[in-house]
Amino acid sequence: MDNVDVFVDLPDGSRWSATLITLGQVELVMKRWATTGEALGGCYFQVSDGLIVRDAGIGNMTRVLVGLIENGEFAQVLQRLDD
Template identity: 35%
Template sequence: MKYSIWIEAEEWVEGQWNIDGDNTDAIVTFEDGSRWVASFFTYRNIQTLADKNKQTGECLHGKYLWGSDMVLVDECSRKRIEEVVSHLIMSGEFEVVFSRCEEEHIDLA
């Protein structure tokens, strides 16, 4: 089945997306109209978030971190996200990793 991938970070102001140290949501839309979402985090971004939380007091001062539909990657680039999505579809794990979106809650603008 054909699909397209929308990546939130591609909507950011140019220069704000650091593929080595960021996180971004990705929505996969299949030709049947179904949409699925996951959040891609780089390993470096996890450390950055933990360090920030230690300073701000969030998440018990950095003692834990969670994200819904979290996928950890070495880099948060379109190429890597496409590669992971393709692999998850081929391996049959896509619906385990991604969550189906409710249509009324999606704003891709």
Template identity: 40%
Template sequence: MSTVKIDNIWIDAEHWAEGEWRPDDEIVDVLVTLIDGSRWEATTCSFKHVQTLTSRWSRSGECLGGRYFWAKNLILVTDTSRTTIEQTILDLIENGEFECAMAKINLEPNELKNDSGSLLDS
């Protein structure tokens, strides 16, 4: 059993304007604060959004015309809802994969987000 305990899960899309978040076709940043005070980040992306992006890029020419997709600390999920993100993080902890899938960051509490809810650069 893991000794890793979650204090808070912050999802940037929860701070977007109403109607902008489409969990089944979205990419969102997640910040996990553990009880020990450490903070971890990842980008979650729905499988459908990968298709949306690569289709768009096939027309624009980006990423070799949609032939590849990458994001740092990417976790692919069926959807980006809070429920799916929470279940995913708990499963990563339970399986000892949390520290591999997430990146540890060093932010002060007042640096977590700006007025639009986006993470600030540290």
């Protein structure tokens, strides 16, 4: 899996969202957009809650999310959803 939208519910009741995507998938999307004309012909890539990860796979992406929680960086990286 190279691209996944996630919703994370933490024990404190807060809810968070992110789009996790690999570097390789970003490159493929931008190349496709170069032919379709989206994003100024593939000149940029932007998603409001995007998180680029090095390696594909649910296991790797889960490790990244857990690491962000353990390091206290979660709130700076993911987007909090309003209650």
